[in-house]
Amino acid sequence: MDEITTAQPQQDMDVSRKTVLVMLVITIMVVALGVWTVLDNIEYASPVSSKSSQSNVALVILPSEAAGPGAPETGLA
Amino acid sequence: MKDLPDNVLVVLLIITISISVAGTVLTLGLMNDLQSRIELTGKATQGNVELIVLQLINMDVTIAEINFGSGEVSSATDLSTEQANPGTFSPCIEVGGIYTSPGECRGLQVENIGNVNINVTLNSTEDGNSFFLGDNLTDEFRFAIAEGNITRDYTDSCKTNGRTGLSIYPQDTSYLTGFMNWTNITKSFIYTVCHNLSFATDAKSIVVEVNLTVPGDEGSFSPGTERSSILSFVAESVD
Numbered sequence: 001m002d003e004i005t006t007a008q009p010q011q012d013m014d015v016s017r018k019t020v021l022v023m024l025v026i027t028i029m030v031v032a033l034g035v036w037t038v039l040d041n042i043e044y045a046s047p048v049s050s051k052s053s054q055s056n057v058a059l060v061i062l063p064s065e066a067a068g069p070g071a072p073e074t075g076l077a
Numbered sequence: 078m079k080d081l082p083d084n085v086l087v088v089l090l091i092i093t094i095s096i097s098v099a100g101t102v103l104t105l106g107l108m109n110d111l112q113s114r115i116e117l118t119g120k121a122t123q124g125n126v127e128l129i130v131l132q133l134i135n136m137d138v139t140i141a142e143i144n145f146g147s148g149e150v151s152s153a154t155d156l157s158t159e160q161a162n163p164g165t166f167s168p169c170i171e172v173g174g175i176y177t178s179p180g181e182c183r184g185l186q187v188e189n190i191g192n193v194n195i196n197v198t199l200n201s202t203e204d205g206n207s208f209f210l211g212d213n214l215t216d217e218f219r220f221a222i223a224e225g226n227i228t229r230d231y232t233d234s235c236k237t238n239g240r241t242g243l244s245i246y247p248q249d250t251s252y253l254t255g256f257m258n259w260t261n262i263t264k265s266f267i268y269t270v271c272h273n274l275s276f277a278t279d280a281k282s283i284v285v286e287v288n289l290t291v292p293g294d295e296g297s298f299s300p301g302t303e304r305s306s307i308l309s310f311v312a313e314s315v316d
Contacts, residue, residue, distance in 0.1 A: 014082050014083035014084050015083050015084055015087055016083075017083070019083075019087065020083055020086055020087060020090075023086075023087060023090040023091075023094075024090065026090075026094065027090055027093050027094055027097070030094050030097050030098060031097050034097050034098070034100065034101035037101055037105070038101060038104050038105065038108075041105060041108060048133075048134055048135075049134065049313065049314065050134060050311055050312060050313045050314075051134050051135050051136045051191070051311070051312045052136075052309060052310065052311045052312070053136055053137060053138040053141070053187075053309070053310050053312075054138070054141070054307050054308065054309050054310070055138045055141035055142065055143070055185050055285075055307070055308045055309075055310070056141065056142055056143070056305055056306070056307055056308070057143045057145075057287055057289075057305060057306045057308060058142075058143070058144050058145070058303055058304065058305035058306075059144070059145035059146065059147065059148075059156065059166070059289070059291075059303070059304055059305075060146070060147035060148075060301060060302070060303050060304070061147070061148070061149070061150060061291060061295045061296055061298075061300060061301075061304065062147055062148060062149045062165075062296065062300055062301060063149070063296050063300035063301065064149055064150060064151055064294070064295075064296025064297060064300070
């Protein structure tokens with residue numbers, strides 16, 4: 001009987017079953033969300049199937065003057 | 078056997094949640110790190126090392142700018158990346174015809190920096206008619222493709238695609254003979270310029286030469302403003 005009366009206050013300090021249940025639900029949700037996030041991101045780590053690059057071609061045409069002996073020659077292709 | 082107290086369970090749950098969150102964050106961090114790494118390193122003193130090298134498609138336009146500079150025109154004027162251009166336009170090569178001369182407009186160099194052979198496509202935001210506002214009958218915007226790199230350290234890089242039998246396009250451009258197989262650019266059209274570009278160290282580049290014909294009356298249209306076209310290259314795995 002003494003053991004029962006001394007054990008009773010210890011049980012009162014425990015959190016309620018409801019709290020444990022909420023924590024369990026949170027755990028399951030976090031784990032599920034984590035797995036989902038990782039699986040969703042795996043595609044970014046997969047090998048790329050194509051790669052693109054760009055380059056530029058530029059020139060400036062100055063105001064034309066009257067054609068004369070100093071006019072630029074036509075180059076050869 | 079005595080049941081665990083609930084508060085012990087709560088502590089265990091908190092640890093579980095923490096591990097789960099930390100694991101997710103750590104995994105995502107590692108995945109991002111792996112994504113940016115392209116080389117493998119390691120050392121083995123004995124035993125077998127097995128690894129799978131993933132297919133890496135990668136390409137770079139290592140010389141990506143062609144700037145013909147500026148100049149006046151009074152008649153249809155031909156500008157090209159493999160010639161000494163007239164007037165005050167940039168001379169892309171030396172007058173003696175030296176093709177290895179570096180310059181602002183020597184040509185584009187496309188390089189396979191992955192670990193598989195690739196096919197390379199080209200498209201342009203402009204064509205002759207949209208590049209120049211002058212006489213549409215004389216304007217031209219063309220390209221030619223040469224195997225090897227600009228400094229001519231090697232000259233064999235675009236192999237034949239075993240399935241299609243196609244290789245470089247357009248073919249037969251040769252610095253030795255001076256023949257440039259110019260192809261007129263159609264705006265936004267996608268040209269497959271190499272059907273099987275090697276990734277080998279001494280055979281991984283192609284050169285894109287560009288040729289423009291400026292109409293003689295172009296100086297009357299928006300003089301002094303820069304005309305430019307973006308050339309886009311896309312690399313994909315060889316079929």
